[in-house]
Amino acid sequence: MKKKVGVRFKPTGKVYDFDCGAFVLEKGNEIIVETKHGLGYGVVVTGPVSFDEATTRQPLKKVFRIANQKDKEQKSKNIEIEKAAFDYCEKCIRELKLVMNLFAVKSTFSNDKLIFFFTSEGRVDFRNLVKMLVKKLGARIEMRQVGVRNQAKMCDGIGRCGRQICCASFMNRFEPVSIRMAKEQNLSLNPTKISGLCGRLMCCLTFEYKTYMKLKKDLPRIGRNVECSKGKGRVCRHNVLHGMVTLQLNDGREIEINKKDIKKVKRKEVKKNA
Numbered sequence: 156m157k158k159k160v161g162v163r164f165k166p167t168g169k170v171y172d173f174d175c176g177a178f179v180l181e182k183g184n185e186i187i188v189e190t191k192h193g194l195g196y197g198v199v200v201t202g203p204v205s206f207d208e209a210t211t212r213q214p215l216k217k218v219f220r221i222a223n224q225k226d227k228e229q230k231s232k233n234i235e236i237e238k239a240a241f242d243y244c245e246k247c248i249r250e251l252k253l254v255m256n257l258f259a260v261k262s263t264f265s266n267d268k269l270i271f272f273f274t275s276e277g278r279v280d281f282r283n284l285v286k287m288l289v290k291k292l293g294a295r296i297e298m299r300q301v302g303v304r305n306q307a308k309m310c311d312g313i314g315r316c317g318r319q320i321c322c323a324s325f326m327n328r329f330e331p332v333s334i335r336m337a338k339e340q341n342l343s344l345n346p347t348k349i350s351g352l353c354g355r356l357m358c359c360l361t362f363e364y365k366t367y368m369k370l371k372k373d374l375p376r377i378g379r380n381v382e383c384s385k386g387k388g389r390v391c392r393h394n395v396l397h398g399m400v401t402l403q404l405n406d407g408r409e410i411e412i413n414k415k416d417i418k419k420v421k422r423k424e425v426k427k428n429a
Contacts, residue, residue: 157208159215161201162188169327174215175203185222187264194219196230196264233262240269240292247287255279255300259309268295274306304329307353314351321358332356336364339371341393370395374414382418385410 160180161170173188180186184199208214241260248257259272269292273279281298288296308322322329337349337360351357375381375390381402382388388402391409401411 156205158203159206160199160203160218162186162197163200164195164197166323170200171197172206172215174217176217178218178221179203180218180221185227187219187222187226189216189219192263192268194264196222196226229264229266233264233266236266237262237269240271240288243291244271244284244288247284251284251287253279253281253284255281258306262294266294268297270297270299272299272301272306272309274303275300303353304355307351312352314357315348316359320352326358329358330361332358332360336360339364340367341395367395370398373398374400375417383410383412383416384418385412 158175159172160175162173163170178186180199180203182199182202186197186199188195188197206215237260240262241257244257244260248255254277255273255275257271257273261270261272262268263270269288271288279300285296285298304322307320308326311323312320314320318324332355334344334356337344337356340360340363342349342360349357349360371393374393374395377390377393379390380387381390381400383402386404386406388404388410390400391403392401393399394401394411398414399411400414400417401409403409
């Protein structure tokens with residue numbers, strides 16, 4: 156039975172499976188693997204597990220070798236090349252007066268290709284920019300326009316909670332986020348309070364959304380007329396996490412009771428009072 160490991164090329168990037176071959180690997184090993192872009196430098200993030208080659212959709216690429224000192228020096232050299240390429244590209248952008256925000260440059264392990272990441276509100280004609288970069292750097296050039304959420308993930312930062320932003324610390328992919336998630340969790344709808352560093356709705360709004368929806372199933376809707384031991388009233392607020400409901404009684408008083416103390420109201424009565 157063959158074994159595979161999960162390899163990550165970026166600190167919070169996607170995890171890819173590779174065939175261990177004859178190598179005995181463990182979590183934390185730095186290795187060189189075969190990719191569609193040539194050799195790549197990655198880190199083992201999930202230990203070796205057995206797999207059946209017949210059940211995989213396509214054959215897994217193999218681990219080329221365990222990274223040696225020369226490979227680590229090459230990685231450090233690539234970082235210096237990326238910094239120099241970034242500075243030169245910014246200079247060219249100013250000369251050409253292009254409306255684009257360059258924020259990162261990544262090099263392949265073999266240093267035969269450089270990928271420039273940028274954001275822009277619209278499409279950018281960067282043909283002249285690519286010519287200048289190829290002439291100066293002598294490598295294949297790829298310009299990749301990404302969204303502001305991907306920019307935040309790659310650049311990292313501290314969120315309003317005081318911790319490292321989620322997308323740069325542990326999230327592998329982005330989930331759809333909507334304003335409804337904030338409403339269901341009774342959060343402020345002020346854009347400045349529910350937006351992240353990227354300017355979009357915070358990804359953490361998705362973390363507890365399903366829990367809130369599950370807990371709300373047992374609570375009467377806001378605005379519904381219900382009855383309890385202290386009389387009849389209308390639901391005006393929820394305390395979802397504690398399972399409490401605030402009622403406005405017919406005499407104007409407001410009381411907070413447990414959801415278990417609410418008596419069932421006949422449908423006819425509900426329609427009449429609604």
